[in-house]
Amino acid sequence: MTTQSPHSRSARIGIVTISDRASRGEYEDLGGPAIHKELSEILTSPWEAVPRVISDDQARIESTLKQLADEEGCCLIVTTGGTGPAPRDVTPEATEAVSEKLMPGFGELMRQVSLKYVPTAILSRQTACIRGSSLIINLPGKPSAIKDCLEAVFPAVPYCIDLINGPYLETNESICKAFRPKNK
Template sequence: MTAPSPARIGIVTVSDRASRGEYEDRGGPAIHAYLAEVLTSPWEAVSRVIPDEQATIEATLIELCDHAGCSLVITTGGTGPARRDVTPEATEAVAEKLMPGFGELMRQVSLQKVPTAILSRQTAVIRGRTLIVNLPGQPKAIRECLDAVFPAIPYCLDLIEAAYLTTDESKIVAFRPKK
């Protein structure tokens, strides 16, 4: 019996400055480190650092979902109210289904830490057999948000017939209904 192929997970940093090399990308590496810590199933990252341009974000999400075979795409950055923050608009533009509970939970958790979390517009959507989750840009907020929503991600991937992910239960307990 052959081992299952590794799940492909897209990690997209949306940042004008990081994409130009003027600023060190800390968000993408924070997502990668989190996944390396909690996942026990084989996976591989497909990473991108792109500018805050809606057309570029849409094209990158489509490429990762439809061509690169990613079951999960996690973005960081571009979720605030600033004029150039268009990650949620780009994500919703490529969506087949909206998953508003992810954003609601992430904001609820973040509001316990900082009152400006209400300004964040994180969201999640389904495109084909891919779950796309938008996260804020700060590594601390990335961890807090992933801690909140990750227990539901493996089962969501099961439901959309994507990769099967398992977690280190001492770090994150993935919810799956008992059969």
């Protein structure tokens, strides 16, 4: 059996919208398509979206994240929604519950970027973590905030995925220049 090198593998990316109303079809999912659009602009290497629209239920979020990481083989899982202080906002708790390593710098940077636009960014609880060979990132629900936050953190994403043995992600440098340390 031959193993593909990370440079030749197509990336599978989970895109998870977490919304009671969108999961029931009462509200159009704007977050998932915004993530897909942004990733399509950022990434130049081959990738495949694995989309999900689910309710704000912690057990459901946890099982979806586990399935995308463990069974679907997604190197990156990006969620939208459920990161505020409302009682049904449990995305960070579900993310932490499936985490093997927390990556708090992602949430710190996203809040810092969002504070340039809205003072309520301090209410956001986005986080990120590693599960196996998957990087999971929680984004806010608003499409413009998704763009701002994803573009802010994405320069670190390809190297993080390299470090967890994922596929080699290349970016459109006019939008997002991926940082990778120079080989010595």
